[in-house]
Amino acid sequence: MIKFIPYPVVAGFTAGIAVIIFVGQLKELLGLPVTLPRHTPHQVAMIVTHLREVDWVTFGIGSVAVAVLVAWPRRWARVPASVVALAVTTALVVAFQLPVATIGSKFGGIPRGLPRLAWPEISFGRIQELMLPSLTIAMLGAIESLLSAIVADGMIEARHDSNTELIAQGVANVVCPLLGGISATGAIARTATNVRAGARTPVAGIIHALTLLAFVLVAAPLATHIPLAALSAVLLVVAFRMGEWENFLEMWRGPRSDFGVLVVTFALTVVFDLTVAVGVVLVGFLFGKRRLQAVAARSILGLVRWR
Numbered sequence: 001m002i003k004f005i006p007y008p009v010v011a012g013f014t015a016g017i018a019v020i021i022f023v024g025q026l027k028e029l030l031g032l033p034v035t036l037p038r039h040t041p042h043q044v045a046m047i048v049t050h051l052r053e054v055d056w057v058t059f060g061i062g063s064v065a066v067a068v069l070v071a072w073p074r075r076w077a078r079v080p081a082s083v084v085a086l087a088v089t090t091a092l093v094v095a096f097q098l099p100v101a102t103i104g105s106k107f108g109g110i111p112r113g114l115p116r117l118a119w120p121e122i123s124f125g126r127i128q129e130l131m132l133p134s135l136t137i138a139m140l141g142a143i144e145s146l147l148s149a150i151v152a153d154g155m156i157e158a159r160h161d162s163n164t165e166l167i168a169q170g171v172a173n174v175v176c177p178l179l180g181g182i183s184a185t186g187a188i189a190r191t192a193t194n195v196r197a198g199a200r201t202p203v204a205g206i207i208h209a210l211t212l213l214a215f216v217l218v219a220a221p222l223a224t225h226i227p228l229a230a231l232s233a234v235l236l237v238v239a240f241r242m243g244e245w246e247n248f249l250e251m252w253r254g255p256r257s258d259f260g261v262l263v264v265t266f267a268l269t270v271v272f273d274l275t276v277a278v279g280v281v282l283v284g285f286l287f288g289k290r291r292l293q294a295v296a297a298r299s300i301l302g303l304v305r306w307r
Helices: 007-030 039-050 056-071 081-097 103-107 123-156 162-178 188-196 203-222 228-242 246-253 255-272 274-306
Strands: none
Touching: 007 039, 007 056, 007 123, 007 188, 007 228, 007 246, 007 255, 039 255, 056 081, 056 228, 081 162, 081 228, 103 255, 123 162, 188 203, 246 255
């Protein structure tokens, strides 16, 4: 069913997720001392209400990161602009001892070393308790991962293998809890960031994992000094570039039904969340499938009677 999602729906998801990422990162970029609510409209309202509390030093660091990301020459694209932005802003924070939130100050740093293997408690009662939530998480995780893959396909003009994606995700989510982790899915924000940094094949995911492993084992003390405003700046720029905002104008010029689907999907994704939008789309697909089956059945019945 995911493979047959029409392009206006994918475009609406992509633009909506871009807005969600963009708004969600403004708090760290501006250094606002607030906890954002869940839904994007409420987040916008809270950010506007607390604009007087902007930390200008934090905002300055974030602005430097944005400037590096935007102005980095294309002829130097082999060195990702995001890496340069993080390196420059981290050096500024350390050199001038700037009072901004960093990975270390916010989260206490990055643990060094790998977690221990631990076997979970398994009982019939435990299985009964977790069966329904597990199925729900598996279904939503599968849908989100495949949507992420579809968005990536549109960015690099390729086609993913859904079976490979789901099998790999399933294996990872079986092993991950044994090491103290939680269920994981393909994340559109990280995937888009990876693509914008030059990723084109699954090898990028392997390099991504090895880089994180190197940070955990070797460079964890250095990573503690990375300012959160710089990380937010990276995601802000990625969100702005992944939105494909020209789709709104192009579809406005085309069939009004396509434009309507684009706007409705975009609005559902932003106002509620991705889960609600996915649910509405899947319900629409199920309804459409039943309608097609009914039409086909009537056509076959009519053909039989005619003969």
